[in-house]
Amino acid sequence: MTEKKRRRWKKKDPNNERGRVAIRYRGYPTSEQTGKIMRIDGSCRFVKNLAKEQRDLAHRLGVRSPSYTRQSADMKELRDDPELTPWLADAPSQILQQAIRDTDTAYHRFVSGQSWYPTWTRKGSRASFRDPQGVKFRRLSRRWGEVKIQGVDWILVKAHRPLVGSRITSATVVIEPDGKLFISLLCERHKRQPTKPLAEEGTTVGIDRGIAVAIATSDGELINRENWTPKEKERLRRLEKARERKKAARKSENTRARAKGAPTKYKSGKQKDTELAIAALYGRARRRRNDFVEQESYGLAKNHRLSIFEDLHLPAMTRSAKGTVDNPGKRVAQKAGLNRGLLDKALGAILSRTEDKVVCHGHGTLCVPAPGTSITCPECGYTNKANRASRSVFICVACGHKAHADINAAIIIRERGIKLALAGGTPVAALQGNNLDPDSSGAEPEHQGRRGSGNQETGHITVRKLA
Secondary structure, eight states: OOOOOOOSOOOOOTTOOEEEEEEEEEEEOOHHHHHHHHHHHHHHHHHHHHHHHHHHHHHHHTSOOOOHHHHHHHHHHHHHOTTTOGGGGGSOHHHHHHHHHHHHHHHHHHHTTSSOOOOOOOOOSOEEEEEOSOOEEEEOSSSEEEEEETTTEEEEEEOOSOOOSSEEEEEEEEEOTTSOEEEEEEEEEEOOOOSSOTTSTTOEEEEEEOSSSSEEETTSOEEOOOSSOHHHHHHHHHHHHHHHHHHHHHHHHHHHHHHHTOOOOOOOHHHHHHHHHHHHHHHHHHHHHHHHHHHHHHHHHHHOSEEEEEEOOHHHHTOOOOBOSSSBOSSHHHHHHHHHHHHHTTHHHHHHHHHHHHHHHTOEEEEEEOTTTTSBOTTTOOBOGGGBOSSSEEEOTTTOOEEEHHHHHHHHHHHHHHHHHHTTOSGGGGOTTOOOOTTOOOOOTTOOOSSSOOOTTTOOOOOOOOO
16 A cells, blocks of 8 residues: 655644744854945845835836836846846845845835835945845854854854744844944744733733833833933033034035035044944943843733733824924924934834744733823723823822822723723733733732832832943
């Protein structure tokens, strides 16, 4: 009897969901590898701008925009042409195809209303590209490892933590403005069974995000972190003033040189050093911000069966107020400072990273409408702007309930999320054994936090120290 052939398809297991986890390593490339990375980044920038130009031209002519398949085939012909663009052959075709796919995704996100219209990719001090195929990782010792990137070969990295997941799906290489290189490995990981039972107290949490307090939870925690020290802010102000003086001096020199017919200058060495020092300060603050986001999102994803956030439209919240020439905006400088504060707290990254990490623990996230969360009383349900006595104080004018304003908003967010989950408004509500009480607030005024603690009555905040 002949042996039956193995089936090429396999029925999808509904209980075997997969997620992705990103792990970021600090890389230490050689000078030759840095040159290859910069050349690949230049090729990807050219391909992205060419794909954007084709789509914009099709829109102006009123014809159908080219698809990813068509643009990928055109890129292959352009890459194989030894006379027109011979330098494209130095970049792997899979990386260039990924650049076209990223452009296609950007346009799809714009059409669906998730992001703004795609902009041109400009040459600058930051280089990045994504390798979607053939990425490998091997450990050399307890602290060091290597990552293989197409077109660059093995890059030495500091392996501060092991890989998680079954396989590596892609790798993103980034050279920041201060010259430091990082490699983010995206790993596929199977969804685990929930590690927190629904019956346990504190298993569902509401999270309120803000500027003065980055994270306020319904359990009574106030977690915050400052990414800039006072001395760093002062040094940044001095360096930015020095940069503007050098730019103004170079501009006046170039104006006189053009009048005389002499060659103009681009940048002086001192200006480049000043810009590098500014980039180093911003890079230090960015890494502190990322560290805060990673730690807090891990705690939320691990310790809570369901994390409930308010649905904030951050692109609209951080939009500039400068207006137009015919209709100029008001209080533009104040709005710019508010936008910087919102972006410095990484409110969107806290949500996105929590959504990425809940898969590893079998937990879930949920977003509820934001209007009215900060002015609604959890005791009597009365909603009025007068309930917000100040930025951090909530006093209900109907029943006299007093609480910290941010913690009170987190309690309202939790109550809304529980009702929405029990009503079946999200796939998270399909969790088995959901016996949460939608009328319970779950607030513990004197509960001490992990890295920052707060009291619901006094609103005292313990700020984490800088790394």
